[in-house]
Amino acid sequence: MxxxxxxxxxxxxxxxxxxxxxxxxxxxxxxxxxxxxxxxxxxxxxxxxxxxxxxxxxxxxxxxxxxxxxxxxxxxxxxxxxxxxxxxxxxxxxxxxxxxxxxxxxxxxxxxxxxxxxxxxxxxxxxxxxxxxxxxxxxxxxxxxxxxxxxxxxxxxxxxxxxxxxxxxxxxxxxxxxxxxxxxxxxxxxxxxxxxxxxxxxxxxxxxxxxxxxxxxxxxxxxxxxxxxxxxxxxxxxxxxxxxxxxxxxxxxxxxxxxxxxxxxxxxxxxxxxxxxxxxxxxxxxxRAPIAVRTPAMAAASNGNGGGTATDAPELPTTTRAVADSEPPALVVFKTMSDPFAGRISFFKVVSGTVKNDAAFENYTRRGQEKFSHLSIMQGRKAVEVSELHAGDIGAIGKLKDTLTGDTLGVKGSDILVDLYPVPEPAMTYAIEPKSRADEDKLAPAIHKLMEEDLLIRFYRDPQTNEFLIAGAGQPHIEAIVSRLKKRYHAEVTLKSPKVPYLETIRARGEAHGRHKKQSGGHGQFGDCKIRMEPQPRGAGFEFASEVFGGAIPRQFIPAIEKGVVEAAARGHLAGFPVVDFKAIVYDGSYHDVDSNEMSFKTAGRLAFKKAMEVCKPALLEPVMKVEIEAPDEFAGAIMGDLSGRRGRPQGMTSKGKTTVVNAEVPMAEMLTYGTQLTSMTQGKGSYRMEMDHYDFVPQLVAEKILANAKRPVDEEEE
The missing domain is CATH 3.40.50.300 (P-loop containing nucleotide triphosphate hydrolases)
Structure with missing residues (x-):
C-alpha cells in the first residue's frame, strides 16, 4: 500500500x-x-x-x-x-x-x-x-x-x-x-x-x-x-x-x-x-485551519504547579495544532468498532506528525501507554495494513488496551486534547429483561461493548424497580441494540414497554407528627419528631433544615430524621415515584434517654413524611420533551393538529424552502409511538428529534388514569 x-x-x-x-x-x-x-x-x-x-x-x-x-x-x-x-x-x-x-x-x-x-x-x-x-x-x-x-x-x-x-x-x-x-x-x-x-x-x-x-x-x-x-x-x-x-x-x-x-x-x-x-x-x-485543541501543559504552566492532567479537561486553555508532519505526532479516536473476532478497532484521525507502525503512544486522556501494532486503513470492515500515516490521514488500529472514542493519543510531553462534537441525550428508555440466568451474565459485558461503539446508548439498573433499563435515540435504535445483543453476543433479552419517569411533588405546605415506639423487653425503640413540608420551585430538588431548640431532639439524631425522609421520598407516596422539589423542616419532638437511637428517629422521619404527604396536596409530575419536527410544507397542518391531540404546546414554526420546522413542548408519555405516526402522516418524509426539557404537573384526568394502574407504595414501618 x-x-x-x-x-x-x-x-x-x-x-x-x-x-x-x-x-x-x-x-x-x-x-x-x-x-x-x-x-x-x-x-x-x-x-x-x-x-x-x-x-x-x-x-x-x-x-x-x-x-x-x-x-x-x-x-x-x-x-x-x-x-x-x-x-x-x-x-x-x-x-x-x-x-x-x-x-x-x-x-x-x-x-x-x-x-x-x-x-x-x-x-x-x-x-x-x-x-x-x-x-x-x-x-x-x-x-x-x-x-x-x-x-x-x-x-x-x-x-x-x-x-x-x-x-x-x-x-x-x-x-x-x-x-x-x-x-x-x-x-x-x-x-x-x-x-x-x-x-x-x-x-x-x-x-x-x-x-x-x-x-x-x-x-x-x-x-x-x-x-x-x-x-x-x-x-x-x-x-x-x-x-x-x-x-x-x-x-x-x-x-x-x-x-x-x-x-x-x-x-x-x-x-x-x-x-x-x-x-x-x-x-x-x-x-484546513489548525485544529482547536486543549493543552494540559499550558494549564500547568499558568498555575505554576508543574502538573495538569487530562482530568482537568473543562478548565484547560484552548490553542491550535497545525495539521502538519512537522508537528509532534498526535491523533484523536473518533469511532470504535467492536468486532466479535478482531476485538475492539479504533478509528482515528492523525491530527499532526506521522504515525508509524509499532510506535508507542501515550493516551493523553486516560494516562495509559498504547502500542500500535498492525497499523491499518479500513475498507469497510476489511483492514489494509500500512507502514505509516501522515498528518491529516484516517487510520485504524486494533486491540488497544484502554483507548475509547474521544481519546487523544500522541508522544509523551506534547499533550493535547481534541474534543468530539457533543452527543445528544437519549430520548427514550425501555426496560429489558434477560431470558435466562446465562443471558443475564452475558448482558452487561455485551452492552458495554456496544456502548463503546455508540456513545448515545445508556444502560443502568433502576433503583426503584431493580429493572435493567436501556436508553437510546428511539424505538428503532433500541430494537437494533437488542438484535445485536442476540446475533453478536448471544445474549437474549425481552424488551418491555418504555417507562415514563414520572415524579411526585407537593403543592401545599403541611405539618405532621411521626412517632415510633416499640417495647419488647429490655431496651426498646423510641423516636418522636414533628416536621413541616413546603413546596419548592421546579428543579430545586430536596432541602432539609432543623429548627429544633432547647434540646427537644438531641443533635446527633437530626441526620437520622433527614435520612428517613429521604428514603421515604425515594419510595414515593401516590404511585411509587420519587418525591422531589420540597423542603422538610424538623421543628420539634421528644426522645427517651435509653430507648432512643438513630434507627428509631429514622423510622419516625419516615412516618412523619408519609403523614405530611397526606395534607400537602401531593401531585404527579411528568417529563416534557422539547420536540423539533421537520416535514414538507403540505403536512404542517396535520402535524399541528396531531400535536394538539398529544397535549403539545407549539413554540413556533419556521419555513426553510419547502420544509416546515415545528418546535413544540410535548409530554414524553405522548411521544412514545410518535415515530410511527409521523411516518404515516407524512408518507415517510417527516423526521423529528426530541430531548428532555423540564417536568410539569400532570393534568388531573390523566393523573387519575396513571394512578389507577399504579401500585401505591406500602411502608413496612406502618404497623
Missing part, C-alpha cells in the same frame, strides 16, 4: 437524507476506482460500507463506516453516514475527521429534512460542502418541477453560491452523462458499466446554449470573490481555465461556493467525474 502525504489525501463525509443513495454511491465510486472487482449492492449485503448485520437486515445505515479509493495519485477517504433522523449524531461526528462534506440530494425528492440538518452541521463545523444530485437514473428525477425547480430550491435554501458546475445529459434513454461547465466538455457513459466514461468534443445541441449561460454564471460567481479575478474577467470577458480551476478550489475551501454535481450511484454514471472533482477541488487536510 502506497504511503500518501497530507497534500495527496482527501477526507470526505458522505451525508444526506435516508435512502438518497449514499452507501450505493460510495460502492460505485470504489468500483470506478477499481478498488472492488464488482459494484457492491445494499440489497444483497455486498456494499462495502454496509457490513453491520443490522444495517444489512434493515437496509439502513445506522453507524459511520470508512472506505478509501486510490485515484490518480490521491487517496480519497470516504466516511459513510446515516441519513435516518434518529442517527444524525453519527453524521455530525463524521465531520470531525474530514475536510469536506458531500451532501447527497435525492433527485426525485429534492432537499429533505435530514439534508437540511446535515447541511447545518457542516456549516457549524466550518466544513466545505459539495452537493451531489444522486439517482439521476430515476424516471422521476427532478421531481414535479424538473431540475430547474430543484436548483431554484437549492438557491432558496442555501443561497445563489450553491451553483451547478455540471449539467446532466438526459435523453429518451435516461441519464447518459454530464457536461463539465469548467472545461466545457461532455462526458458520456454506458449505464451499469464500471463508471469510467469517454470525453467527447461536442456538447449536445439542446444543451449548448444552457451550458454557455451556466458557464458564464459560474465564471462570474468565482470572480466575485477576488479583485484580481474581477479585473481579469472584465478585461477578457472570462477567466482562463487554469485560473478558474485554482480560484474555484479556493472558493470551495473558503465556503464561498457550494458546487452542484450530478450522478447515478445505482447505474454508476458520472462517478469517475465525481472522483476527478474531489481530487482537484476538495480541500486537502494540510489546507
Amino acid at each position: 502506497k504511503t500518501y502525504q497530507g497534500s495527496e489525501i482527501r477526507n470526505v463525509a458522505v451525508t444526506g437524507h435516508a435512502h438518497s443513495g449514499k452507501t450505493t454511491l460510495i460502492s460505485a465510486l470504489l468500483h470506478a476506482a477499481k478498488m472492488t472487482p464488482a459494484q457492491g449492492r445494499v440489497h444483497d449485503g455486498t456494499a462495502v460500507t454496509a457490513y453491520d448485520e443490522e444495517e444489512v437486515a434493515r437496509a439502513t445505515t445506522m453507524q459511520n463506516a470508512v472506505a478509501f479509493a486510490e485515484w490518480q495519485g490521491v487517496k480519497i477517504n470516504f466516511v459513510d453516514t446515516p441519513g435516518f433522523h434518529m442517527f444524525c449524531h453519527e453524521a455530525r461526528a463524521a465531520l470531525l475527521p474530514v475536510e469536506s462534506s458531500v451532501v447527497i440530494v435525492n433527485a426525485q425528492n429534492g432537499v429533505e429534512a435530514v439534508t437540511e440538518r446535515v447541511w447545518r452541521y457542516a456549516e457549524e463545523a466550518n466544513v466545505p460542502r459539495i452537493v451531489v444530485i444522486n439517482q439521476m437514473d430515476h424516471p422521476k428525477a427532478g421531481g414535479g418541477g424538473g431540475l430547474s425547480a430543484l436548483i431554484e430550491d437549492l438557491h432558496e435554501r442555501w443561497g445563489r453560491t450553491c451553483t451547478p458546475v455540471q449539467l446532466p445529459i438526459v435523453d429518451a434513454n435516461g441519464f447518459q452523462g454530464v457536461v463539465d461547465l469548467i472545461t466545457m466538455e461532455a462526458f458520456y457513459y454506458t449505464p451499469n458499466g464500471d463508471g469510467r466514461g469517454k470525453i467527447t468534443g461536442e456538447i449536445p445541441a439542446n444543451l449548448a446554449h444552457q451550458a454557455k449561460e451556466a458557464h458564464e454564471a459560474l465564471v462570474e460567481l468565482v470572480a466575485e470573490g477576488k479583485d484580481e479575478l474581477m479585473e481579469e474577467f472584465f478585461a477578457q470577458g472570462t477567466i482562463p481555465e487554469q485560473h478558474l480551476i485554482t480560484a474555484l478550489h479556493e472558493a470551495i475551501r473558503e465556503d464561498r461556493i457550494f458546487p452542484v454535481l450530478f450522478c447515478s450511484g445505482e447505474t454508476n454514471v458520472a462517478t469517475d467525474h465525481l472522483l476527478d472533482f474531489l481530487k482537484v477541488y476538495a480541500p486537502a487536510p494540510i489546507e
Whole structure:
C-alpha cells in the first residue's frame, strides 16, 4: 500500500437524507476506482460500507463506516453516514475527521429534512460542502418541477453560491452523462458499466446554449470573490481555465461556493467525474485551519504547579495544532468498532506528525501507554495494513488496551486534547429483561461493548424497580441494540414497554407528627419528631433544615430524621415515584434517654413524611420533551393538529424552502409511538428529534388514569 502525504489525501463525509443513495454511491465510486472487482449492492449485503448485520437486515445505515479509493495519485477517504433522523449524531461526528462534506440530494425528492440538518452541521463545523444530485437514473428525477425547480430550491435554501458546475445529459434513454461547465466538455457513459466514461468534443445541441449561460454564471460567481479575478474577467470577458480551476478550489475551501454535481450511484454514471472533482477541488487536510485543541501543559504552566492532567479537561486553555508532519505526532479516536473476532478497532484521525507502525503512544486522556501494532486503513470492515500515516490521514488500529472514542493519543510531553462534537441525550428508555440466568451474565459485558461503539446508548439498573433499563435515540435504535445483543453476543433479552419517569411533588405546605415506639423487653425503640413540608420551585430538588431548640431532639439524631425522609421520598407516596422539589423542616419532638437511637428517629422521619404527604396536596409530575419536527410544507397542518391531540404546546414554526420546522413542548408519555405516526402522516418524509426539557404537573384526568394502574407504595414501618 502506497504511503500518501497530507497534500495527496482527501477526507470526505458522505451525508444526506435516508435512502438518497449514499452507501450505493460510495460502492460505485470504489468500483470506478477499481478498488472492488464488482459494484457492491445494499440489497444483497455486498456494499462495502454496509457490513453491520443490522444495517444489512434493515437496509439502513445506522453507524459511520470508512472506505478509501486510490485515484490518480490521491487517496480519497470516504466516511459513510446515516441519513435516518434518529442517527444524525453519527453524521455530525463524521465531520470531525474530514475536510469536506458531500451532501447527497435525492433527485426525485429534492432537499429533505435530514439534508437540511446535515447541511447545518457542516456549516457549524466550518466544513466545505459539495452537493451531489444522486439517482439521476430515476424516471422521476427532478421531481414535479424538473431540475430547474430543484436548483431554484437549492438557491432558496442555501443561497445563489450553491451553483451547478455540471449539467446532466438526459435523453429518451435516461441519464447518459454530464457536461463539465469548467472545461466545457461532455462526458458520456454506458449505464451499469464500471463508471469510467469517454470525453467527447461536442456538447449536445439542446444543451449548448444552457451550458454557455451556466458557464458564464459560474465564471462570474468565482470572480466575485477576488479583485484580481474581477479585473481579469472584465478585461477578457472570462477567466482562463487554469485560473478558474485554482480560484474555484479556493472558493470551495473558503465556503464561498457550494458546487452542484450530478450522478447515478445505482447505474454508476458520472462517478469517475465525481472522483476527478474531489481530487482537484476538495480541500486537502494540510489546507484546513489548525485544529482547536486543549493543552494540559499550558494549564500547568499558568498555575505554576508543574502538573495538569487530562482530568482537568473543562478548565484547560484552548490553542491550535497545525495539521502538519512537522508537528509532534498526535491523533484523536473518533469511532470504535467492536468486532466479535478482531476485538475492539479504533478509528482515528492523525491530527499532526506521522504515525508509524509499532510506535508507542501515550493516551493523553486516560494516562495509559498504547502500542500500535498492525497499523491499518479500513475498507469497510476489511483492514489494509500500512507502514505509516501522515498528518491529516484516517487510520485504524486494533486491540488497544484502554483507548475509547474521544481519546487523544500522541508522544509523551506534547499533550493535547481534541474534543468530539457533543452527543445528544437519549430520548427514550425501555426496560429489558434477560431470558435466562446465562443471558443475564452475558448482558452487561455485551452492552458495554456496544456502548463503546455508540456513545448515545445508556444502560443502568433502576433503583426503584431493580429493572435493567436501556436508553437510546428511539424505538428503532433500541430494537437494533437488542438484535445485536442476540446475533453478536448471544445474549437474549425481552424488551418491555418504555417507562415514563414520572415524579411526585407537593403543592401545599403541611405539618405532621411521626412517632415510633416499640417495647419488647429490655431496651426498646423510641423516636418522636414533628416536621413541616413546603413546596419548592421546579428543579430545586430536596432541602432539609432543623429548627429544633432547647434540646427537644438531641443533635446527633437530626441526620437520622433527614435520612428517613429521604428514603421515604425515594419510595414515593401516590404511585411509587420519587418525591422531589420540597423542603422538610424538623421543628420539634421528644426522645427517651435509653430507648432512643438513630434507627428509631429514622423510622419516625419516615412516618412523619408519609403523614405530611397526606395534607400537602401531593401531585404527579411528568417529563416534557422539547420536540423539533421537520416535514414538507403540505403536512404542517396535520402535524399541528396531531400535536394538539398529544397535549403539545407549539413554540413556533419556521419555513426553510419547502420544509416546515415545528418546535413544540410535548409530554414524553405522548411521544412514545410518535415515530410511527409521523411516518404515516407524512408518507415517510417527516423526521423529528426530541430531548428532555423540564417536568410539569400532570393534568388531573390523566393523573387519575396513571394512578389507577399504579401500585401505591406500602411502608413496612406502618404497623
